[in-house]
Amino acid sequence: MTANDLLPECGQCPNGMKDTMKRFLIPFISSWWLSPLGLLLCAGLWCCDIVVAAFPKIMVPPMALNICGMVGEGGFVVFLALCLAAFVRALVLKRWGRAVAVFFATGACAGVSLVDAFAASLVVAFADNDHFADDLSVPEGIEIAEPGECARWPGTGSPDGADAFFTAVSNALSQAGTDDGTVFADVPSFARLARENRDILLRYLSAHPGWRVFAERGSLYATRIMMKHGDWDYPLNGFFSDFDYPITAEGRKPRYQVRLTIGFPDPWWNRDPRPTRLAPGEAKGAVLSQGMASSKDAMYKSHVIISAENACIEVDEESAGRGRRLTKALLRLLEEELRPLAESPTPATIASILPPSAILHGEAPDIFLKDGMQGGIYSVRILANPGEPGLVYLKAFEVTNGTPLSQGRLPGTSSLRLGWSDNPGELYSGTTEITIYEGNWGQFYAARFELWFKPDSGAPERKLAEKVFRIQGWQR
DSSP: OOGGGGGGOTTTTTTHHHHHHHHHHHHHHOOSHHHHHHHHHHHHHHHHHHHHOTTHHHHHHHEEEHHHHHHHHHHHHHHHHHHHHHHHHHHHTTOOOHHHHHHHHHHHHHHHHHHHHHHHHHHHHHSOOOOOTTTTTOSSSSSBBBBOOOSOOOOHHHHHHHHHHHHHHHHHHHSSSOOOOEOOOOOOOHHHHHOOHHHHHHHHHOOTTTEEEEEEEEEEEEEEOOEETEEOOGGGGEEETTSOOOOTTTBBOEEEEEEEEESSSSSSOOOOOSOEOOOOTOOOOOOOOEEESSSSOOOEEEEEEEEEETEEEEEEEEESSSSHHHHHHHHHHHHHHHHHHHSSOOOHHHHSOOTSSSSSESOEEEEEEEOOOOOEEEEEEEEOOOOEEEEEEEEETTTTTTOBTTTTTTTHOOHHHHHOOOOEEEEEEEEEEEOOOSTTTTTTEEEEEEEEEEETTTOOOOEEEEEEEEOOOOOO
């Protein structure tokens, strides 16, 4: 009997996947120490997540902590199963010494893991787990807004409406996929605007509520936003997927994940070791990596970058099949959207092709919050017209003591580039997501949010609006 005989039967799996599973699993079930070591490392990762989350001064994004914790917990279960498989294999092969070694190594590592978990729990119990809001209360006698108290936000479409982005993704997923992964960078309007009218392109994207234009690492980026139940919604890191945005096609819910971004001038996501890089007009097969897979549907990831002068397009796609149908659909969508502007790059053209809800009249600059995925995480809608190009951003202060909130992060995460015009009666909207780290779940207090504007011209920054909300902090 060999190690192959002890692997789970997966005759339905593609041969490549079966070979990959064997190459991964055999070393772990053949060794007396490798699986227990993995068990110990995952337990350490899990405990680090618990301890780091307990200290508010250690500034780690909530999503990174969640991923760290899930990987640690999931890995612990996987390696525990591999330890069991290694023990059973040693017994079947009558290698009694190895079986004893696996048994005691697993027991020792599991014991150390339990001690680590207990110690981490003690650290959390006795650490300064952010007592910021312990003695705070919401003061009376001042106007205080509740997050999400308005039925619908300003700058949205009809309650049942869908935008072109949603329609393009939906139509692409409703079609049968192919094995042709060739991507043709047929985006002449984008290339022309990037080369000849970069400022006009930026002004259009900033004015469109379906584009989130923001600054990061000294550059500007624009990520396409999908409309959900009549509202423009920006998910974490700009990725839209079947988890939150299910699309039904032919009686099923296809799995997908997609993001469309424009960078000025560099790509936003620069960590992919194998992107597919194209020049405008070039055709090339997309470089694929296999993501989550099943016996029926293999999921393939790709990261396509089309570099033009002064700007670039990025399309991240994960979907079934190799055909890159979402990437191709979004490139067609972008070309169709920008063609009128490339033919007539003027402010008048921008006004004529924006959606009806893009420019609001009869309103005052304002700030709107909605509860996000967890307490302390908020979706933000900003409404303003700064009258010139630049960036708007938020500051926040606890009302009774004036203590700054999330001072090191909030200006950056809330930074947006809004549309602008010479008419102060025209207001533009932008959407983003923020996290307030002071306080814990269920500890509500009043916070004053201030909307500030930083002009591109270098003129002094100025405050555009402020508003007090009843909020809670993110639980560590």
